[in-house]
Amino acid sequence: MNPMDFLEPEELLRFFHCRKTEMSCMEKPQTFLRQLRDYNLIPEDRYKRVSRMKSKENMKAGVYDILDRLEREQSQHIKVFWTCVFKETILHEYPTLRQLRDSLLDGSYHCDLRLAERVEEEEEQDGRGRLALSEDKEKKAKFEIKKRKRRNVSTSNDEQEQPGPSSLLSPASPLKKGEKGDIWTWPIYKSQLPVTCGQMKGTLIREKMETGDRCILAEKQWFKPNEFEKFSGKGSCKNWKTSIRCGGTTLGKLIKEGQLKSAIYRRRKAVRKTPPSSNDSIAESDSEEEHEVQVLSNGEENRTDETEGEEGGETEEEQPEARFDHNQMVFDVTCGALSGTLYKKRFVSGRIGKSIRTDTRWMSPIEFVKAASGQTDGPWRKDIEYDGKPISDLIKADVLKIHSLLCTCGLCSGQSEDLENERNDDECCICKSGGEEELVVCDECPRSFHPKCHLPHVEDETLRPDQAWACTFCIFDQYKQYRSGDERNMEEAMCRPVSLHLLECQYLLLFLFNADNEQIFATNPQLHIDNYSSYVKTPMWLGKVTDRLQGKEYSSVNQFISDIQLIFTNCASYNKKNPEFLAMGKRLKQLFEGEVKMALNISESSDMSC
Numbered sequence: 001m002n003p004m005d006f007l008e009p010e011e012l013l014r015f016f017h018c019r020k021t022e023m024s025c026m027e028k029p030q031t032f033l034r035q036l037r038d039y040n041l042i043p044e045d046r047y048k049r050v051s052r053m054k055s056k057e058n059m060k061a062g063v064y065d066i067l068d069r070l071e072r073e074q075s076q077h078i079k080v081f082w083t084c085v086f087k088e089t090i091l092h093e094y095p096t097l098r099q100l101r102d103s104l105l106d107g108s109y110h111c112d113l114r115l116a117e118r119v120e121e122e123e124e125q126d127g128r129g130r131l132a133l134s135e136d137k138e139k140k141a142k143f144e145i146k147k148r149k150r151r152n153v154s155t156s157n158d159e160q161e162q163p164g165p166s167s168l169l170s171p172a173s174p175l176k177k178g179e180k181g182d183i184w185t186w187p188i189y190k191s192q193l194p195v196t197c198g199q200m201k202g203t204l205i206r207e208k209m210e211t212g213d214r215c216i217l218a219e220k221q222w223f224k225p226n227e228f229e230k231f232s233g234k235g236s237c238k239n240w241k242t243s244i245r246c247g248g249t250t251l252g253k254l255i256k257e258g259q260l261k262s263a264i265y266r267r268r269k270a271v272r273k274t275p276p277s278s279n280d281s282i283a284e285s286d287s288e289e290e291h292e293v294q295v296l297s298n299g300e301e302n303r304t305d306e307t308e309g310e311e312g313g314e315t316e317e318e319q320p321e322a323r324f325d326h327n328q329m330v331f332d333v334t335c336g337a338l339s340g341t342l343y344k345k346r347f348v349s350g351r352i353g354k355s356i357r358t359d360t361r362w363m364s365p366i367e368f369v370k371a372a373s374g375q376t377d378g379p380w381r382k383d384i385e386y387d388g389k390p391i392s393d394l395i396k397a398d399v400l401k402i403h404s405l406l407c408t409c410g411l412c413s414g415q416s417e418d419l420e421n422e423r424n425d426d427e428c429c430i431c432k433s434g435g436e437e438e439l440v441v442c443d444e445c446p447r448s449f450h451p452k453c454h455l456p457h458v459e460d461e462t463l464r465p466d467q468a469w470a471c472t473f474c475i476f477d478q479y480k481q482y483r484s485g486d487e488r489n490m491e492e493a494m495c496r497p498v499s500l501h502l503l504e505c506q507y508l509l510l511f512l513f514n515a516d517n518e519q520i521f522a523t524n525p526q527l528h529i530d531n532y533s534s535y536v537k538t539p540m541w542l543g544k545v546t547d548r549l550q551g552k553e554y555s556s557v558n559q560f561i562s563d564i565q566l567i568f569t570n571c572a573s574y575n576k577k578n579p580e581f582l583a584m585g586k587r588l589k590q591l592f593e594g595e596v597k598m599a600l601n602i603s604e605s606s607d608m609s610c
Helices: 009-024 030-038 044-049 055-075 073-085 086-091 095-105 110-131 133-153 153-160 206-211 223-232 251-256 278-296 299-318 365-373 393-395 416-421 474-484 489-493 497-515 542-548 559-574 578-600
Strands: 194-197 199-204 216-218 221-223 330-337 339-344
Touching: 009 055, 009 073, 009 095, 030 044, 030 055, 030 073, 030 086, 030 251, 044 055, 055 073, 086 095, 194 223, 199 206, 199 223, 216 223, 221 223, 339 365, 474 497, 489 559, 497 542, 497 559, 497 578, 542 559, 559 578
Parallel strands: none
Antiparallel strands: 194 199, 199 216, 216 221, 330 339
16 A cells, blocks of 8 residues: 555645756756657647756756646646656656655655645735735735736645644654565554545544544545544444454554554443433533633632632631642542542543542532532632541642543533543443443443443443433332332342343342453353362352343342352452451452342341241
């Protein structure tokens, strides 16, 4: 594949415009002219007339005239021109062309183009100044402007065009002669990659993909991968990692092989049916107000800072400076009786950025204070506390940083999709990781899931654009409100068929996965503990129970519960001399037994040992 294929014609033409003089000064240009003639870029008679010239100066002028005519009359063939003069035999004879080829491929030519654009801008400004001359000089000024327009008529269209995707190329070393390799390893594609989806071409910016921003430029628009897939007409594929390709190789394969890094791109196909609550409305208006402050002025925000500084100045000066871990990313915070978790990577300011996660939703600091105290204008830096101290201490220590008013990051962009994504977690609530796979978000709660981590697994057909999608946690909460209030004893509940309590069993498994913060009980212990089978004859783990439930291997609830109890029995048996892991097992067992009674509507007086 030729890297030239991914440079825009408009940019190639601007490059040609700046290099005509250099090419006209090449020694012995006859071979160069013959190549142009062979590709039907110049007529035979013009080729003969120039090639027969004896004077070097006349020949230079003749070659320049040919190039100038080619630019004016055959600009649509500019890619053909560069392709034919960059043939290896031609490059071997003309070092000037080799230098031009290298400059074009490694991106260093942009400096020259920017200089040319500045000159054109200065000329335009000079033209505007001349128009302001007195009436007796107006005719002369108009003549100068007209003359300048005639000289630049061939590039006037280019000035109106925006730079194509190739203008984003960063300087890099060109490929050496005879060098081979996949195009994503070429130096020219160190910062970006040419991609295709169906017939649509685009340019993928590596850095933007790593941060989860809109990373693909196509037809002067920025897209996220799934948006580019839809824009190209391949939305029915529902998997951009296989439908978007670079040089014939899927992006999924490049990501898997480590050739490309990707952040998590959420899959939000559902539309919320329920109208937003009053809190949500307040949140949206607060966010809009913050953006308005950012655009118009920073007075209000600064005044808030100053007021809070005056109110808390004496107290804070008397307190010794606290030492904080600048690498800490998560903070357990409180405001009155309300508690939550503040995530540093989401923190922007008081109103922008839903950075605090409670049990029910994500909130901005101001929303968190309102939910706790009902105040909408309280000093959130003082009211929200971490480890008994106001989070203003974290801000002063630069542990938390308020974003600049001019910040253009995804959190500050204010785009509707980015704001919508803030409603849900950035990692799967089951496996506690982001991973390469897309996350499916619940429309009723802040949880996110990998499709295969959720129970039941989330298939593409499940996510419909015309209806909301709720996770098993939310469905179970709704189910509890409508089930019969009659409690069962333990023996009766254990004898019931699993098929009648599939929702409850799926909920219990998801609950355990979520409660197992370190994922200690999720995977086969034999994979990371030597000689485990010598101590435990029947290993069991949550993943195996999940597979059995999905495979319909349990006939009764008792069989399902027994396998989970076996996990805790094995933990207690193996970790008799390891109090840390023994305590983890006991904690999870107690949580599970309490949740089983609630899920299966078993009376509190019943004993789990039945």
